[in-house]
Amino acid sequence: MKKLISASIMCADLTQLGESVSQLEKANVDYLHLDIMDGSFVPNITLGFDLVNAVKKITDIPLDIHMMVNEPGRFIDRMNLDKNDIICVHYESDIHIHRTLSQIKDKGIKAGLALNPQTPLESMEYLTDYMDMALIMTVSPGFAGQKLFAGAERKTAAARKMLNELGHADMPIEVDGNISPENGRKLSRCGADIFVLGTSSLFNKGKDMTQAAEDFRAVL
Ligand code: DX5
Ligand code: ZN
Numbered sequence: 001m002k003k004l005i006s007a008s009i010m011c012a013d014l015t016q017l018g019e020s021v022s023q024l025e026k027a028n029v030d031y032l033h034l035d036i037m038d039g040s041f042v043p044n045i046t047l048g049f050d051l052v053n054a055v056k057k058i059t060d061i062p063l064d065i066h067m068m069v070n071e072p073g074r075f076i077d078r079m080n081l082d083k084n085d086i087i088c089v090h091y092e093s094d095i096h097i098h099r100t101l102s103q104i105k106d107k108g109i110k111a112g113l114a115l116n117p118q119t120p121l122e123s124m125e126y127l128t129d130y131m132d133m134a135l136i137m138t139v140s141p142g143f144a145g146q147k148l149f150a151g152a153e154r155k156t157a158a159a160r161k162m163l164n165e166l167g168h169a170d171m172p173i174e175v176d177g178n179i180s181p182e183n184g185r186k187l188s189r190c191g192a193d194i195f196v197l198g199t200s201s202l203f204n205k206g207k208d209m210t211q212a213a214e215d216f217r218a219v220l
Contacts, residue, residue, distance in 0.1 A: 001172060001193045003220045005213055006031035006064045008176075008198035009055070010046045011144050017051075021059050027213040031064035031086070033176070033196045038069035041093050042142030049078040056080055064194075066114065066176065068141045069093060073100040081109050088112030088135045088174070091123045101130035112174065116141060117149040121162050128168050133194070134159055138187070139177025144198045148178040153190045160191025185219040195220075 007029040012020035024032065034052055039045040056063060062084040069075065072089040073096070081087065087104045091113055094100050104111040113124050114135035124134060136156050139146040156175060163171050175187045176196035184195050195216070197203075202212045 001170065003188060003217070004030035004172070004194045005202075005216065006033040006174065006194055006196045007202055008033045008035065008144065008196050010035045011198035011203040017055070018058060021055065021061075023209045025059060025061060027202075027210040029061060029197075029202075029213060031194070032059065032061050033064045033066060035066045036069055036075075037142060041070045041090065042068045044068075044142045049075065052079045052081075056085075062086070064088065064112075064174075064196075066135070066141075066196075067093070073103055076100070076103055076107065076109075081107075083108050083110070086110040086112050086133055088114050088133065090114045090116065090141070091119055091127075092116055098127060098130060101127060105130060105132075114141075114176075117151065117155070121155065121159055125162070125166070128163065128166050128171065131168075131171065133172050133174055134163065135174045135176060136192070137177055138175050138179065138183070141177070145200075146178055148183050152183075153186055156187050156190040156192050181216050181219045184216055188220045 007024050035046050037044045037046045065087045067089045070093050101111045110132035112133035112135050113131050116137050138148050138152040172193035174194035175192040178200045179195045180200040201216050
């Protein structure tokens with residue numbers, strides 16, 4: 001499967017977001033990763049739906065929406081997304097996650113299921129038919145600048161094995177959190193396909209984004 005880059009917008013210069021997006025277009029990133037947080041599912045509040053819709057209007061890069069909110073089904077209709085975009089919801093955030101995944105897919109939008117570091121892979125075993133992507137969190141969600149959790153490689157490899165055995169060898173695995181070039185290389189070898197790039201790689205103060213993206217791709 002092709003290895004893809006998803007640029008974490010919460011790590012961009014939000015005072016120059018338009019400029020950041022055009023730099024990311026030049027860098028040829030494959031997705032824009034927008035972290036939506038409610039201050040309850042995670043102890044942080046970042047980007048909102050008005051910003052999602054504003055970004056959607058200024059670029060053709062598909063959006064990769066990471067919903068770190070409780071009961072995300074309440075908000076699916078607040079975003080003007082299309083078939084190229086992904087909405088990723090957390091298993092831990094919704095007692096009816098199957099219904100929420102179906103709600104996303106019924107709108108013709110790709111659905112991703114995110115698992116926190118401690119959440120067992122078995123949680124997705126009966127949901128894979130409602131998923132277009134599995135997001136393996138490699139840090140506890142909510143903040144940029146954290147360190148990879150100890151089981152990240154082992155869990156990513158086990159996720160790839162499980163999805164293959166369930167007949168979903170073509171389902172991409174996304175990894176999110178402290179994806180430096182070195183961690184990206186290791187996780188790519190474990191089976192990761194989509195890499196959320198934030199302060200650990202793409203948004204390094206002063207580094208040209210196109211160069212940073214090229215440097216990252218070079219190690220995969
Ligand atoms: C974490 C966020 C990320 C990411 C940022 O909840 O979802 O977007 O961690 O990248 P890093 O970890 O490299 O700063
Ligand atoms: Zn994220």
